[in-house]
Amino acid sequence: RMAEDVKEESVTSNDESDLAASDGSLNNTMLTEGSCLLRRMEISVAEAEKRSGKNAVSIQETYTVYLVETRPMDAIAEGHNPPPDSLWRRYSEFELLRNYLIVTYPYIVVPPLPEKRAEFVWHKLSADNMDPDFVERRRIGLENFLLRVASHPVLSNNEMLYHFLTKEHGWKEMVYETGFQAKADSRLRALSATFRVRSPHKRLVEMKHYSDGLQSHTSQLLRARTRVADRLYAVYKVHGNYGRVFSEWSAIEKEMGDGLQSAGHHMDAYAASVDDILEEEEHYADQLKEYLSYAEAVRAVCRKHELSQFELEMASQDLISKKQQREELATGIVRTFSLKGMTNKLFGQEAPEQRDAKLNLLEELIAEGEETVKEKTAECDEHAEKAWADIVRFKDQKDKDLQEALINYALMQISMCKKGIQVWSNAKECFLKM
Amino acid sequence: MSVGAPRGLASSGQKLITEILHPLSAAEEPLSPGPDVTISAEKDKEPGLTNGTPVEISSPASASVLLSRLQLDGDPEADAHDPFGSGEPRDLFVTVDDPKKHVSTMETYITYRVSTKTTRIEFDLPEYSVRRRYQDFDWLRIKLEDSQPTHLVPPLPEKFVMKGVVDRFSEEFVDTRMKALDKFLKRVADHPVLSFNPHLNAFLTAKDLNKRQGLALLTKVGESVKNVAGGYKLRARPAEFCAMGEYLDTFSQKLGTIDRIAQRILREQSAEYLTELREYGTVYSTWAGSEEQLQRPLEGVAGCVTTSCGALEDLSDNMSQDFLPVLREYILYIESMKNVLRKRDQVQAEYEGRLEAAVLRKQEDRTPIPVEVEKCQDKVECFNADLKADWERWQRNKRQDFKQLLTGMADKNISYYEKSQAAWESLITLLQEKQTEDKTSETN
Numbered sequence: 109r110m111a112e113d114v115k116e117e118s119v120t121s122n123d124e125s126d127l128a129a130s131d132g133s134l135n136n137t138m139l140t141e142g143s144c145l146l147r148r149m150e151i152s153v154a155e156a157e158k159r160s161g162k163n164a165v166s167i168q169e170t171y172t173v174y175l176v177e178t179r180p181m182d183a184i185a186e187g188h189n190p191p192p193d194s195l196w197r198r199y200s201e202f203e204l205l206r207n208y209l210i211v212t213y214p215y216i217v218v219p220p221l222p223e224k225r226a227e228f229v230w231h232k233l234s235a236d237n238m239d240p241d242f243v244e245r246r247r248i249g250l251e252n253f254l255l256r257v258a259s260h261p262v263l264s265n266n267e268m269l270y271h272f273l274t275k276e277h278g279w280k281e282m283v284y285e286t287g288f289q290a291k292a293d294s295r296l297r298a299l300s301a302t303f304r305v306r307s308p309h310k311r312l313v314e315m316k317h318y319s320d321g322l323q324s325h326t327s328q329l330l331r332a333r334t335r336v337a338d339r340l341y342a343v344y345k346v347h348g349n350y351g352r353v354f355s356e357w358s359a360i361e362k363e364m365g366d367g368l369q370s371a372g373h374h375m376d377a378y379a380a381s382v383d384d385i386l387e388e389e390e391h392y393a394d395q396l397k398e399y400l401s402y403a404e405a406v407r408a409v410c411r412k413h414e415l416s417q418f419e420l421e422m423a424s425q426d427l428i429s430k431k432q433q434r435e436e437l438a439t440g441i442v443r444t445f446s447l448k449g450m451t452n453k454l455f456g457q458e459a460p461e462q463r464d465a466k467l468n469l470l471e472e473l474i475a476e477g478e479e480t481v482k483e484k485t486a487e488c489d490e491h492a493e494k495a496w497a498d499i500v501r502f503k504d505q506k507d508k509d510l511q512e513a514l515i516n517y518a519l520m521q522i523s524m525c526k527k528g529i530q531v532w533s534n535a536k537e538c539f540l541k542m
Numbered sequence: 543m544s545v546g547a548p549r550g551l552a553s554s555g556q557k558l559i560t561e562i563l564h565p566l567s568a569a570e571e572p573l574s575p576g577p578d579v580t581i582s583a584e585k586d587k588e589p590g591l592t593n594g595t596p597v598e599i600s601s602p603a604s605a606s607v608l609l610s611r612l613q614l615d616g617d618p619e620a621d622a623h624d625p626f627g628s629g630e631p632r633d634l635f636v637t638v639d640d641p642k643k644h645v646s647t648m649e650t651y652i653t654y655r656v657s658t659k660t661t662r663i664e665f666d667l668p669e670y671s672v673r674r675r676y677q678d679f680d681w682l683r684i685k686l687e688d689s690q691p692t693h694l695v696p697p698l699p700e701k702f703v704m705k706g707v708v709d710r711f712s713e714e715f716v717d718t719r720m721k722a723l724d725k726f727l728k729r730v731a732d733h734p735v736l737s738f739n740p741h742l743n744a745f746l747t748a749k750d751l752n753k754r755q756g757l758a759l760l761t762k763v764g765e766s767v768k769n770v771a772g773g774y775k776l777r778a779r780p781a782e783f784c785a786m787g788e789y790l791d792t793f794s795q796k797l798g799t800i801d802r803i804a805q806r807i808l809r810e811q812s813a814e815y816l817t818e819l820r821e822y823g824t825v826y827s828t829w830a831g832s833e834e835q836l837q838r839p840l841e842g843v844a845g846c847v848t849t850s851c852g853a854l855e856d857l858s859d860n861m862s863q864d865f866l867p868v869l870r871e872y873i874l875y876i877e878s879m880k881n882v883l884r885k886r887d888q889v890q891a892e893y894e895g896r897l898e899a900a901v902l903r904k905q906e907d908r909t910p911i912p913v914e915v916e917k918c919q920d921k922v923e924c925f926n927a928d929l930k931a932d933w934e935r936w937q938r939n940k941r942q943d944f945k946q947l948l949t950g951m952a953d954k955n956i957s958y959y960e961k962s963q964a965a966w967e968s969l970i971t972l973l974q975e976k977q978t979e980d981k982t983s984e985t986n
Contacts, residue, residue: 335818518846518970522967522970526959
């Protein structure tokens, strides 16, 4: 019964949620085993508002805030209809949450946010962040983000997520206090460096290549779709000119006049219809954009594992060289060329006390090193295991979501065809009456 | 009476009717094409008319029709019908088809088969089949215009095509031209006066058209028309002809606009949109190659896009081969109509000029109004009557033609959307089946 309620309630006021299947029920991927938060709490991003205020450097700015509403699931299940708790969040706060999650769960494919700036914009579409259509699509995207996070088996348990949803003031400070920023910065530096891994994880490397492909294909598709949208717009709008000329022509005709005039109106309607058609298609584009961003997230997980692997290999290398040093000191036999070895040969070996001190230090370092290697090996293995599990989950979700998106796209095309047939049939009626 | 009476008048022989019917001349056609028409070198000149006036050939149909026309003037019900004998059954059927390329050392050209079926006594046989090239149609049109200047002769498709820009021998071009030639000939064959023109007869029946002499006369004739009309200024054009002129101007303008719009749509649709759409389809295909579960759905979408592209091509072909040529033809038709209106103005101007001169002379020395002036008046009245009748018929045909043209355009667009819709709908079925398949295999 709880499951049913979740399906019913979580669809909320958002008809265009791309998480809802065409029959209105919630997509299966929302209800994976162990999804916690979403089962306990109904979440939605209900509204958007413009605000004005002074920013950090005391400059007046206009920005949009989004209303995040939550309601306890058990109250709903019991038939009460409590008013939701709510708080306002800016896009930047969502970004903060996401960055925190990425750093905290490096092996999880963290759901993406809707685009920061409008991209793949066909020329009549507004690229203005303040444009109401853009804001509305962003609202949907932000809700989608929260629902995905709150239903994720791992991410949904995060405390900062809970506070994001419930604690309006002081949340940002709380997040900063975790110190995640420093970790984020060092990771970023490490990741941007090029490094070679000796024994790469085969499946994760494959996945990285797949994610590169997914990124390239979705962005190609988005670009091509933009160009098609531009052209389609032109074709429809030029037909509007028929409206005007038929009207002018009808003025000099007797019997043909009425038919022509009415037909002209239908041509005007035809030209106008493309605006709605293309606006609806933006939702399809948004679904593609989500997976374009998802591809980046997958790649990031693979890269972070590579980094772990690399650090492990570095640590192992270091341990090996320290062990070698110990052996050399102990036996006096120099296997590998070293400057120390040379100077020793030239200037004589050092005193036994010094040698012993060095040996002891080395032993400590080796012990530490072994611990490090053990930890890092475990970390790396754990990372790989968890990453793979989440990637498998991601693959299933992607297949279902994109198939759903393609079906919806096909439905949009059918709708467009039906509208076209309707208009031209109407025009034909008028022509027959000429 | 000249040697070789005008064709078709053998049965009538009433001079009065002859005069009424042939306001512009009483002389017969000095030259005619085809072996079965006698050529007379003599030209009978009527006093008062200058040399080389265009020749009108009568036909029995127009004699009786003209009489009935004169009676019908006050009859509103009759006016509503086609005064050109809507009750008369059609007895002349023509078709233009079967284009063939001819290659000779001098030139390469296309001929078309012109087939005729008729029960008219003017034709010796009930059926004919000849081959004609564009030049021959052009000759026929010029002959008709010259011999029937008071009537509207339908236009031909454009004569000159820029070599290198248009392929004169491409299937589409030949097909479009052939359809226009067929339409031209059918319109002539349906015209109650033009269809009895001996030039048409020759065109339809003669093995070889001997046209050269006709062309020489043409240049002389062209000049003479100018001479006749030159120097006379029109005083007052009757309101209805003014209205016709205005209508034609505006109509021509609107058609020009529609032509431009249609061309723009064609460009946007079949060049720009189609190109992007094709590219769009291939992106889906490419992506499908790197997916497993999504491969079929993505391929499916690519397939639907391809189908839509094909349907779009069909639509564009239709627009360029059927819609635009008919539009252009009407623009040409309007031009030739304007010419006829101008000719009518000239005839009226001449009459007014002569009348004025005659009246002045009468006032001076009591010279009676010469017969030629009365003849001019008749000319004017006949021209006006012919023109009005042709105008009505032209308006009716125009209405039919445009109704057909525009509903055709609507049909083609509907067909395009239907094809596209069918493709997407079958994809949905496929994908939804797959979804249920996936769900059941999951729960298993």
